[in-house]
Amino acid sequence: MGKERVLIANRGEIALRIIQACKDLGLDYVVLYTKEDEFSLHVRIAQQEESGFKKAYRVANYKDPNEIFSVADEAECTAIHPGYGFFSENYGFARRAAMRNRPLTFIGPRWEVIRDLGSKINTKRLAKDLNVPVIPGSDGSIYNELEAEGVAEELFFLQKEQGIQHPSILVKASAGGGGMGIEEVCHLDAFRRTYRRIQNYAKRQFGDEGVLIEQCLRDYQHLEVQLLCSSHAEVVHFGTRNCTIQSAGRQKRVEVAPGFDSAVCEYAFDARAVLDRIVKYSVRLAKHAGYDNIGTWEWIVSRDGSPYLMEVNTRIQVENEISACISRLNGSNEPPNLIRDQIRVALGDRLGFTQKNISFEGTSIELRIVAEDTKRGFVPWCGTITRFDYPDEPWARLYSHVPRDTPYKIPTEYDPNFALAIIWGQDTEQAKERARQFQNRTIIEGKGAGDESIITNLEYLYDRIDDVLQF
Amino acid sequence: MDINLNDLLRRYRSHPFEDYPVETPHTGVVFLKVKEGQTVKGPGGEWLHRPGTMLYVIERERNVKRTTALWSGQVSGIRLDIEGQFVEAGELLFSIRHQLDKEEIIDRILTQVLYILPAPQRARYFLAPEISARMEKQPKEGVSVESGDDVLIMSLMKRDTVISYEGVPGALYKVYFKPGDTVEQGSPLLGICPPDKLRYVQKVIQRIRTEWEK
Incomplete structure (x- = not known):
């Protein structure tokens, strides 16, 4: 060949x-x-x-x-x-x-696997069959306004029954992802308008106007389990991540691995046991589905430590590298490269290691640097980046498609995300300190169409570093 | 704003052309169907239902797409080197030098007479559903807008933003884009005609119609 x-x-x-x-x-x-x-x-x-x-x-x-x-x-x-x-x-x-x-x-995974797990609806059904906990809500795409309103009404009623003081629901574009096409509704009266808006948005952006309706859980942490599987029925995990810090549009901004750290935060539950539980559930579902490539199992964990499976991302994730950064293969100092492994297994390779060969060390943080105004609802900023400098440190990596030797106009057709910084520390405190240092020493300059200065989320990222892993 | 119509007409008379580049819409193997200097016709018929002259054929993934002229005019700068070759998207094939007709001259001159709502950013634009629905029910001159009305949806960086109209109230006289088009920053989106200007606009149109033929 x-x-x-x-x-x-x-x-x-x-x-x-x-x-x-x-x-x-x-x-x-x-x-x-x-x-x-x-x-x-x-x-x-x-x-x-x-x-x-x-x-x-x-x-x-x-x-x-x-x-x-x-x-x-x-x-x-x-x-x-x-x-x-x-x-x-x-x-x-x-x-x-x-x-x-x-x-x-x-x-990526076989198409049958993507079909079965790539859809939030199928995943939910499958998870229920395997006794994996899921978020209460519709378990199918809804195209009919009356049906949607019926589900919404039921979810509000159930929350009231549970004594939830401020019940709310999420209306999501079924075909959406990455936090796009999701809106919260706090009163049934406001439901129809939101439903129509999301339906129109879904039709325009994804060509499918189906929506999902779910109970909106508050006071939770958004966790992920990173799995790598092969077509030889091998399944390993690279631990957990915490992606709770998100923009107003529910797009991740700061991610950290591992998903909880009892050394720096107090939890009302046994954090280790919850992480083990979501890993166990994720592996169970992966084995059942015959999963055969890289994938991420997304979880919501409530303040009392109850986990709910949200969805499975049957692909490489933006934040994959923080999982790699805290993982060691056979005690090597060099972290694995999950994109490399993903390509290898797709081309038919065996993993070449088992779970026993993987150990974990330190904490890793990812900062997503975006041209957006965090003080005005995270609205994207359009313009030209004229200078982009960042520190060169052995504990940090930066990935960006922005050239450093020439001005770069941010295309308005895509997200204004333009860099990812990956930081590693021996422990969470050191990782946080290094993330702050990195942010402080990063210089971004640019001009908009009206000659106004570039707006980025750097300051916001700095402010949020202390919030990682906390409820 | 009053305009110097004589000057504008003189300018258009001295150069009544616009060059339209013909580019490949996507990748594929291209076969040209016109020659350098050939005169081509745009769509015709009462409802523009008759397609224009066939310009080229592009084949991709065994799908054959025949592209016909959207403008009448003369073919220039034809790229014979790409005949039968795989081309990338946006590859320039040739240009059509199009002679502007009376209605097109009116359209261009009206951008200087109407109150124009320009594109705030290079983005994709859609009419707000309510405006769209009203336009379906009545002629566009009958659709009026005033400050604060949600008139457009701007789809920028995967986010939809509703654009409210800020300007003089008036009739929605002209829509300069098709829904979903990417419009460059500053290019006109809507042309609004305030009620007190309606007679003036009609007079301008009438004068162009009469004088252009002279």
């Missing part, structure tokens, strides 16, 4: 991390980009690298499967890495990759 060639069907920092993983594994790669992204670093790297073939192709958009497959054929790719977002959790896309005349390896 010839050398594998991976088509990277994504943009931004994840495209850069996949490029690096391919290089580490000695694989060829090809990138896609849109006109708006032509000055992104992932394009520049691909275009400048010496090779005997074209490595960067301009496409109409990242969401057109025909674009992706036509480039895959033209560039003679053998596999597709979808990154996160876009087609990463689209089972139809994964199925098409596997079943077309010229098949391509989809770097």
